[in-house]
Amino acid sequence: MFPTALPPSRVPDPMDAPPLRWGILGSGWIAEQFIRSVRAHTRQDIAAVGSRSQDKADAFAREWGIGTAHGSYEALVADDSLDVIYVATPHNMHHPHVMMALEAGRNVLVEKPMALDHAQAAEMVALARAKGLFLCEALWTYFLPKFDVLQQVFDSGALGEIKSVHTEYGEYFTRDHRIFDARLAGGPLLDLGTYPLSLISKLLGPAKQLVGLKQDDPSGVHGQLSVIMANAAGNQGVMSTTLYGLTPTNAAIVGTGGTVRFGSEFNLPGPFEVISADTTTRLRHDEPVGRHFEGLFYEAAAVARCIAEGKAEAPQRPLDATLQMMRLIDEIREVLGISWAAAG
Numbered sequence: 511m512f513p514t515a516l517p518p519s520r521v522p523d524p525m526d527a528p529p530l531r532w533g534i535l536g537s538g539w540i541a542e543q544f545i546r547s548v549r550a551h552t553r554q555d556i557a558a559v560g561s562r563s564q565d566k567a568d569a570f571a572r573e574w575g576i577g578t579a580h581g582s583y584e585a586l587v588a589d590d591s592l593d594v595i596y597v598a599t600p601h602n603m604h605h606p607h608v609m610m611a612l613e614a615g616r617n618v619l620v621e622k623p624m625a626l627d628h629a630q631a632a633e634m635v636a637l638a639r640a641k642g643l644f645l646c647e648a649l650w651t652y653f654l655p656k657f658d659v660l661q662q663v664f665d666s667g668a669l670g671e672i673k674s675v676h677t678e679y680g681e682y683f684t685r686d687h688r689i690f691d692a693r694l695a696g697g698p699l700l701d702l703g704t705y706p707l708s709l710i711s712k713l714l715g716p717a718k719q720l721v722g723l724k725q726d727d728p729s730g731v732h733g734q735l736s737v738i739m740a741n742a743a744g745n746q747g748v749m750s751t752t753l754y755g756l757t758p759t760n761a762a763i764v765g766t767g768g769t770v771r772f773g774s775e776f777n778l779p780g781p782f783e784v785i786s787a788d789t790t791t792r793l794r795h796d797e798p799v800g801r802h803f804e805g806l807f808y809e810a811a812a813v814a815r816c817i818a819e820g821k822a823e824a825p826q827r828p829l830d831a832t833l834q835m836m837r838l839i840d841e842i843r844e845v846l847g848i849s850w851a852a853a854g
């Protein structure tokens with residue numbers, strides 16, 4: 511039976527999440543967005559920052575009013591007063607930095623993608639599990655209230671069999687951005703691509719077949735790519751991503767029972783519609799369109815709740831979901847001939 515109304519979000523008030531002491535590892539763009547959003551909407555304590563130099567750590571701590579500035583990542587993860595480390599360095603450093611934090615006995619939220627490939631991610635997950643520590647990939651989309659509503663729609667079976675998932679994501683970057691740097695595993699696949707690919711992987715499972723095209727950029731990274739994957743049932747996921755300019759960043763999920771259409775960027779706060787296959791019923795979820803400031807704090811609050819409750823992973827972004835997406839990324843790289851060799 512197709513529903514007559516959408517369920518409300520079950521995401522609890524982020525202000526009620528138990529306040530944990532966070533250590534920020536790496537003081538770049540996303541670290542700043544995270545601090546701004548989390549401070550405004552939760553009671554989480556951004557207690558320390560770790561940077562590659564003491565001068566940079568001191569300057570960042572002064573600017574953001576952070577109590578402790580560590581002049582190395584090693585010193586940050588050795589800080590026993592911290593409950594959780596947020597790893598916000600470029601993709602190719604996630605593996606060494608997360609392993610270091612886990613070895614030091616710290617819980618970790620790591621920026622997406624968790625690692626460069628499945629093998630690295632599997633090692634990180636194995637270490638976290640062996641030590642009984644919390645680990646999560648910061649794919650904040652799945653912590654948003656709108657995705658909790660969508661999850662209930664998926665779980666209800668109202669969409670029937672998912673036949674296809676259509677996704678794309680493009681943004682403009684200046685040439686000095688790390689996304690154009692092959693040594694930092696640049697290109698859109700590990701960056702923008704993680705949003706569409708996580709959705710395809712979540713809804714369709716592993717790829718049985720995969721085809722695609724890429725275009726290389728003179729900087730040495732891939733500049734854009736498009737892939738079609740089919741799962742064991744032959745149902746299709748379609749995705750394209752580019753670093754040459756802004757695209758709608760939209761998605762559609764087409765099932766035998768109904769379709770989901772997004773009213774704005776699918777991975778950010780904003781409205782969506784669930785439409786019955788015969789189009790006679792249209793259910794609309796309304797919420798203001800937002801970006802990082804309006805969204806990042808949900809993952810921080812959820813992580814705080816998990817850690818306080820002694821959970822080792824977040825149900826919104828299970829570690830097996832991360833591993834499955836990393837396997838899909840490996841397969842895309844193999845088919846398209848993309849290597850992270852320069853990233854070392």
Ligand SMILES: NC(=O)c1ccc[n+]([C@@H]2O[C@H](COP(=O)([O-])OP(=O)(O)OC[C@H]3O[C@@H](n4cnc5c(N)ncnc54)[C@H](OP(=O)(O)O)[C@@H]3O)[C@@H](O)[C@H]2O)c1
Nearest residue numbers: 536537538539540541561562598599600601621622623688
């Ligand atoms: N969730 C999201 O919406 C979102 C958005 C953007 C990025 N991200 C993810 O967050 C991660 C960081 O991205 P970002 O845009 O914040 O990068 P960024 O602005 O370049 O910052 C990265 C930080 O990592 C540290 N770092 C260590 N070694 C480095 C090196 N060799 N080169 C550059 N930086 C180095 C630096 O901090 P110190 O100087 O303090 O050591 C630097 O400030 C990426 O994995 C990306 O996928 C997520």
